[in-house]
Amino acid sequence: MEENIYTIERSAPWRETLRKSMKASERTSIERVVMPAQAPDVRNRNNQEVNAGLSEEQAVREAARCLDCANPTCVTGCPVGVHIPSFVKCIEARDFQGAARVLKQTNTLPSVCGRVCPQEVQCESKCFYVQKMQKPAVAIGNLERFAADFERLSGKAELPEKAPANGIKVAVVGSGPSGLAAAGDMIKNGYDVTVFEALHEIGGVLKYGIPEFRLPNAVVDAEIETLRRLGVKFETDFLVGKTATLDDLREEGFKAFYISSGAGLPNFMGIPGENLIGVFSSNEYLTRVNLMGAASDERDTPILRGRTVMVVGGGNTAMDSVRTAKRMGAEKAMIVYRRSMDEMPARKEEIQHAMEEGIEFNCLLNPVECLADEKGHVKQVRVQKMELGEPDASGRRRPQPIAGSEYLIDVDLVIMSIGVSPNPLIPRSVEGLAISRKGTIEVDPETMQSSIPDIFAGGDIVRGGATVILAMGDGRRGAAGVMRYLSQK
Amino acid sequence: MNKIIKKEFLSEQVFRMVVSAPRIALRRKPGHFVIVRPTAEGERIPLTISDADPKEGTITLIAQKVGVTTHKLASLNEGDYVQDIVGPLGNATNIRKVGTVLCAGGGVGVAPLYPIVDGMKKAGNRVITVLAARNKDLILYEKEMRAISDEVIVMTDDGSSGRKGLVTQGMEEVIQREHVDEAVVIGPAIMMKFAALTTAKYNIPTLASLNTIMVDGTGMCGACRWTVGGKTRFVCVDGPEFDAHQIDFDEILKRLGAYKEEERKAFEAYQQKNA
Ligand SMILES: Cc1cc2nc3c(=O)[nH]c(=O)nc-3n(C[C@H](O)[C@H](O)[C@H](O)COP(=O)(O)OP(=O)(O)OC[C@H]3O[C@@H](n4cnc5c(N)ncnc54)[C@H](O)[C@@H]3O)c2cc1C
Ligand code: FES
Numbered sequence: 001m002e003e004n005i006y007t008i009e010r011s012a013p014w015r016e017t018l019r020k021s022m023k024a025s026e027r028t029s030i031e032r033v034v035m036p037a038q039a040p041d042v043r044n045r046n047n048q049e050v051n052a053g054l055s056e057e058q059a060v061r062e063a064a065r066c067l068d069c070a071n072p073t074c075v076t077g078c079p080v081g082v083h084i085p086s087f088v089k090c091i092e093a094r095d096f097q098g099a100a101r102v103l104k105q106t107n108t109l110p111s112v113c114g115r116v117c118p119q120e121v122q123c124e125s126k127c128f129y130v131q132k133m134q135k136p137a138v139a140i141g142n143l144e145r146f147a148a149d150f151e152r153l154s155g156k157a158e159l160p161e162k163a164p165a166n167g168i169k170v171a172v173v174g175s176g177p178s179g180l181a182a183a184g185d186m187i188k189n190g191y192d193v194t195v196f197e198a199l200h201e202i203g204g205v206l207k208y209g210i211p212e213f214r215l216p217n218a219v220v221d222a223e224i225e226t227l228r229r230l231g232v233k234f235e236t237d238f239l240v241g242k243t244a245t246l247d248d249l250r251e252e253g254f255k256a257f258y259i260s261s262g263a264g265l266p267n268f269m270g271i272p273g274e275n276l277i278g279v280f281s282s283n284e285y286l287t288r289v290n291l292m293g294a295a296s297d298e299r300d301t302p303i304l305r306g307r308t309v310m311v312v313g314g315g316n317t318a319m320d321s322v323r324t325a326k327r328m329g330a331e332k333a334m335i336v337y338r339r340s341m342d343e344m345p346a347r348k349e350e351i352q353h354a355m356e357e358g359i360e361f362n363c364l365l366n367p368v369e370c371l372a373d374e375k376g377h378v379k380q381v382r383v384q385k386m387e388l389g390e391p392d393a394s395g396r397r398r399p400q401p402i403a404g405s406e407y408l409i410d411v412d413l414v415i416m417s418i419g420v421s422p423n424p425l426i427p428r429s430v431e432g433l434a435i436s437r438k439g440t441i442e443v444d445p446e447t448m449q450s451s452i453p454d455i456f457a458g459g460d461i462v463r464g465g466a467t468v469i470l471a472m473g474d475g476r477r478g479a480a481g482v483m484r485y486l487s488q489k
Numbered sequence: 490m491n492k493i494i495k496k497e498f499l500s501e502q503v504f505r506m507v508v509s510a511p512r513i514a515l516r517r518k519p520g521h522f523v524i525v526r527p528t529a530e531g532e533r534i535p536l537t538i539s540d541a542d543p544k545e546g547t548i549t550l551i552a553q554k555v556g557v558t559t560h561k562l563a564s565l566n567e568g569d570y571v572q573d574i575v576g577p578l579g580n581a582t583n584i585r586k587v588g589t590v591l592c593a594g595g596g597v598g599v600a601p602l603y604p605i606v607d608g609m610k611k612a613g614n615r616v617i618t619v620l621a622a623r624n625k626d627l628i629l630y631e632k633e634m635r636a637i638s639d640e641v642i643v644m645t646d647d648g649s650s651g652r653k654g655l656v657t658q659g660m661e662e663v664i665q666r667e668h669v670d671e672a673v674v675i676g677p678a679i680m681m682k683f684a685a686l687t688t689a690k691y692n693i694p695t696l697a698s699l700n701t702i703m704v705d706g707t708g709m710c711g712a713c714r715w716t717v718g719g720k721t722r723f724v725c726v727d728g729p730e731f732d733a734h735q736i737d738f739d740e741i742l743k744r745l746g747a748y749k750e751e752e753r754k755a756f757e758a759y760q761q762k763n764a
Contacts, residue, residue, distance in 0.1 A: 198575065198705070198707050199575075199705060199707075200526060200533075200572075200573045200575075208709075236573070237573050237574060237575040238512075238575070239575055239576070239578070239706075239707055242516070242576065242577055242578060243512050243513065243516070243575065243576065243577070244512055244516070264705075264707065264708065264709035265708050265709065266709070266710065266711045268711065268714075268721055270721070274721070275714060275715065275716055275721060275740060275744065276743075277743060277744060280711075280712075281710060281711040283709055283710045283711065284704060284710035284711055284712045287704055287705065287709070287710055288704065292532065292533070292704070293530075297758075298530055299530050299531075299532075300530055300531050300532040300557050300558055300561070300755065301531075301532040301533075301704075302532070302748040302751035302752060302755065303751070304748070304751070375743070376740075376743030376744075423707065423708060423709070424708065424726070425707060425708065425726065
C-alpha cells in the first residue's frame with residue numbers, strides 16, 4: 001500500500017516534467033545549501049535556536065539537487081520509510097504544503113525529526129550523492145524541517161481527518177515522541193485517548209532534555225496543540241503505577257495501554273566523589289534549565305553556574321549539556337570522552353556546532369575520581385588517559401586505561417552524561433510483565449505487544465536510550481497493534 | 490491544580506495544609522510523599538503526606554517556611570490552588586507487628602512520623618514517641634501524637650516543655666528501661682545522625698526517612714541520590730526510608746546545603762519584592 005503511494009507519485013505527470021526540466025549534470029553541480037545559523041560567538045550567549053532554517057529559495061535550490069532516483073536508496077536509511085523523493089520534489093515544485101502532507105503520511109513529528117534526527121547515519125548516508133559520487137548528500141533533514149515549519153507557520157496546518165468516535169478508552173503512558181505518535185494515530189481512528197504524564201509538562205525528553213537552542217518548545221507545543229484539538233486528553237502530574245495502577249485504570253474502563261515511559265534513569269560512573277555537590281546527571285542539569293527555567297530570574301528553581309564545567313560523555317545529551325553550560329556563562333566548558341572523536345555517538349552537526357562555539361574536546365580521557373573542597377563542593381577531577389583496543393560488542397574499539405597517565409583537572413561543575421537506563425517504575429509495578437535483563441519491556445517487534453495482552457510498549461522503555469524517530473515509529477506501530485487487538489476482541 | 494481546603498499555622502514557621510487530591514488520598518500509605526510546585530514559576534519540592542482522607546479526597550501536608558518555595562506555598566490561602574501536586578511517591582513504610590517501636594521526631598519530622606506512628610499502633614505494636622525541638626513553640630503535633638501513642642516523651646533544648654535535653658537522651662531512657670524491637674527516626678539530618686548512633690549502640694534496627702533535594706521524584710534526575718551502605722541510591726524511588734545505620738549522614742548534610750548561596754540570594758530578593 002505504502003509502496004503504491006510512492007510509485008504513483010513518481011510516475012505522476014507533474015513529476016516527470018519536473019525531472020526532465022533540469023539535466024542531471026546541472027542538478028549535481030549545485031552545491032549543498034548551507035543552513036543559515038546564528039554566529040557562534042553570538043549564539044553561545046543566548047538560548048535562541050542555532051539554525052535559522054532555509055529560505056524558500058534555498059529550499060527549492062537544495063530540492064533541485066535531488067535526482068528523484070528510480071530506486072531511492074535514501075528511503076531505506078529512514079527508520080520509518082518517509083517517502084523522501086516525493087516530499088523533496090513537492091518542494092522543488094513549490095508545493096510546500098504538499099511536501100508536509102507527504103511527510104506526515106509516515107512521520108507524525110517532521111518538524112522535530114528535521115531538527116534532531118541523525119540524518120548523516122540514516123537517510124543522508126544512503127543518498128546517491130554519498131553512495132556514488134562522494135559528494136555531500138541532499139540535505140534531507142533541512143528540507144524536512146523546512147516543509148514542516150512552512151506548514152506550521154502558515155497557519156494552514158490541516159487538522160487530520162478523524163473517524164467517528166467509537167467510545168473505546170485507551171491510555172498512553174508517557175508523553176514523549178513515542179506516546180504522542182501513538183496518541184495521534186489512535187485519536188484519528190476514533191478512539192478515546194488519554195495520555196498520562198508524570199511531569200507537569202507534556203513532551204518528555206523533547207521538553208525537559210533537548211534544549212531550546214536546538215528544538216524550540218514552540219515546535220513541540222504546536223504538535224501537542226494539534227493532538228488536543230483532535231480530542232486527546234492529557235493528564236499531567238500523573239505517575240502511572242503510583243497515582244493509579246494499570247489495574248485501577250482498567251477498572252476505570254481503559255481497554256488497552258501503550259507504555260512509552262522512556263529511559264529516564266541516569267547512569268553514574270560509580271567513581272569516588274560522584275555524589276559531591278556540583279556533580280550532576282545531565283538529566284538533572286538539563287531539566288533544571290529547560291523544564292524549570294532555572295536560568296531565568298523569574299523562576300524559583302536554582303542552578304549552580306560553573307566557571308569551568310566538565311561534561312563526561314560523547315552523545316547528544318553530553319553536547320546539549322556542555323553547550324547549555326556555555327550559555328549559562330561558563331568560561332571554559334569541556335567534553336571528556338573515553339573514546340576518540342570518531343566514536344562519538346552525537347549528531348555530527350551538534351559536535352561541529354559545539355566546536356564552533358568554543359567547547360573544548362578532550363578525547364581518550366576518563367574520570368576516575370572527583371575531589372572536593374572543604375565545603376564538599378567538587379573542585380578537581382582526576383582523569384586517566386585511554387587508548388583504543390579491540391572492538392567491543394557495540395563494534396566500537398574498546399577504550400583501555402594507560403597506566404600511570406593520571407592527572408588532575410580543575411573544575412567547579414561536573415555533569416555526567418554517560419547514558420540512561422529504562423525507568424523501572426512501570427516494569428516494577430506491573431506483575432507478570434516480561435522484562436529483559438537490561439530492564440526494558442519485552443515486546444513483539446511487529447505489534448509492540450508485551451507479555452500481557454492489553455499492554456503494548458515502545459520507544460526508549462523498549463529500546464533503552466535510542467532516538468526520536470525510532471520512538472515515534474514505535475508509537476505508530478504500537479497504536480496499530482493496540483487497534484488491531486481491540487478490533488479483534 | 491489542587492484546591493486548598495484548609496490552612497493553619499502550627500507555629501510561626503510551620504503550617505499545615507489540607508488540599509484536594511482525590512487520587513493521592515486513595516492510594517497513599519504511611520511513608521509516601523508528594524512533589525509540590527506551588528506556582529507556575531515555582532520549584533518542585535518534596536513534602537511528606539502526613540495524613541489523608543480518602544472519603545473527602547484530601548491529603549494533609551505540613552511544611553516549614555524556609556526558602557522562597559515554602560514561603561510561596563505558605564502565602565496561598567484557603568480556596569486558592571496549588572499549581573501541581575504529584576504522588577504518592579516513594580515506597581510505603583513496612584508496617585507490621587514487631588513488638589515495641591520507638592519513634593523519634595525532630596522539628597517538622599513529626600509530619601512524616603505521624604502516619605507511621607498511627608500505622609504501627611494500628612498494627613498492634615506498643616509505640617513510644619519522643620518529640621524533640623529547640624523550645625516549646627517548636628514542639629508540633631504533641632496532642633495528636635498522644636492520642637495515638639502509648640507514651641509520648643517531650644524533649645526541649647531549653648526545658649520550656651517536657652524535659653530539658655536532646656532527643657537521644659529521651660530515646661536512651663526508653664531503651665534502658667524496656668526492650669525496643671525497632672526504631673524510626675525522622676527529623677533534621679543532624680538529629681537523625683545522632684539518633685541512629687544511639688540505636689546502633691544497642692543494635693536496634695532503625696529506619697530513617699530524609700527529605701533530600703528533589704526535582705522530578707520519579708528517578709529521572711538523580712538530584713536525590715545519596716550513599717547508603719556504600720552504594721548510590723535514589724531516595725525518590727529507592728526510599729525515602731533506609732536502614733539508618735547504613736546512611737552516610739555527613740554526605741547528606743553537605744548535599745542538602747548544595748544551593749544554600751543561591752537560595753539565600755533568591756530569598757532576599759523575594760523578601761524585598763514582598764516587603
Ligand atoms: C538531552 C537529550 C538529547 C537528545 N538528543 C537527541 C537527538 O538529537 N536526536 C534523537 O533522535 N534523539 C535524541 N535523544 C533521544 C530521544 O530524545 C529519545 O530517544 C526519545 O525522546 C525517546 O522517546 P520516548 O517517547 O520513548 O520517551 P521520553 O521522551 O523519555 O518520554 C517519556 C515520558 O514518560 C514519562 N513517564 C515516565 N514514567 C511514567 C509513568 N510511570 N507515568 C507517566 N509518565 C511517565 C516521563 O516523564 C517522560 O515525559 C536525546 C535525549 C536526551 C536526553
Ligand atoms: S528526584 Fe529526580 S531522581 Fe529522585
